[in-house]
Amino acid sequence: MEFGEYIRSLREKRNLLLREMAANLNMDVAYLSKIERGNRIARREQVVAFAKTLKEDENELIKLWMSEQIVQMIKNEKDSTDILKIAKEKIIKIVKKE
Secondary structure (H helix, E strand, C coil): CCHHHHHHHHHHHCCCCHHHHHHHHCCCHHHHHHHHHCCCCCCHHHHHHHHHHHCCCHHHHHHHHHHHHHHHHHCCCCCHHHHHHHHHHHHHHHHHHC
16 A cells, blocks of 8 residues: 555544644645645655654654655666665665664
8 A cells, every 4th residue: 555545544544534634734735635645755754743643653654655765766677676685785784883
């Protein structure tokens, strides 16, 4: 499920109208609608605000959001799975150094 679709499903599960959630987030209704439809990409601080407003785990929402960013970046690359493997190896090395 795409990030925007997931946000919409959480909002609807909590019986929040689009305008109610937008007001809670100090966000324009049209902008929130575009995020839910996948026409706009939320910023990280907005993802944190979604988590608080929807009472969801912030880390889980950030993981979903960030994974979507990565997919958008490499989806049309010929060797996308190899790119992910290399990135994973680099992350493991960075984490070990810390």
